[in-house]
Amino acid sequence: MDLHIRYEGDDDPQKCTARKLAKFDRAELHRSHRATPYGIVLNPHAEQALSPADRLVAEDGALVALDCSWESAGEAQFSLAGEHRALPYLVAANPVNFGRPMQLTTVEALAAALCIFGEREQAEDILSKFTWGETFLELNDEPLRRYADCEDSGEIVDIQQEYLDR
Numbered sequence: 001m002d003l004h005i006r007y008e009g010d011d012d013p014q015k016c017t018a019r020k021l022a023k024f025d026r027a028e029l030h031r032s033h034r035a036t037p038y039g040i041v042l043n044p045h046a047e048q049a050l051s052p053a054d055r056l057v058a059e060d061g062a063l064v065a066l067d068c069s070w071e072s073a074g075e076a077q078f079s080l081a082g083e084h085r086a087l088p089y090l091v092a093a094n095p096v097n098f099g100r101p102m103q104l105t106t107v108e109a110l111a112a113a114l115c116i117f118g119e120r121e122q123a124e125d126i127l128s129k130f131t132w133g134e135t136f137l138e139l140n141d142e143p144l145r146r147y148a149d150c151e152d153s154g155e156i157v158d159i160q161q162e163y164l165d166r
């Protein structure tokens, strides 16, 4: 699946996961909203949760993340053309936000979406570029497998609730 990243460039370049993905040819960076292709946009502010039902749109178009600092990741920043989806409950494995729910790096968000779409190998491949990448899949193994078995976002939200209630 083609991975595209709207790259804002306002985060620490040393820690930026988007730049590393581009360096290894795993994703294409775009410097403007207009240049970013239409597709499924990973947006933590979106009302609808990502589910396997979104796979076709991502396959025909693109799977898109917005790489910017969390300080500037307000709702307005996500004015990209596409179908916006939030990821369901998952925890971060990156050293900055380790163990925190929902605030994933760009590579974690893309890998989670790939797992939900059944593209586990591609998810493993992009995470393999990061020392903590495998830990993300280990920490989230059960929810990711359960989300991938869902039909639609309604089912995803029901499963997410189980984790939120724990």
Ligand SMILES: C[S@@+](CC[C@H](N)C(=O)[O-])C[C@H]1O[C@@H](n2cnc3c(N)ncnc32)[C@H](O)[C@@H]1O
Pocket (backbone or CB within 6 Å): 011, 015, 016, 017, 018, 042, 043, 044, 045, 064, 065, 066, 067, 068, 069, 070, 073, 085, 086, 087, 088, 102, 103, 104, 105, 106, 107, 109
């Ligand atoms: C705010 S940027 C931070 C990037 C970080 N500086 C890095 O180097 O990876 C992370 C991006 O991943 C995606 N993302 C992260 N958590 C998400 C969630 N819970 N739901 C949907 N998308 C999410 C969004 O596209 C978000 O803009």
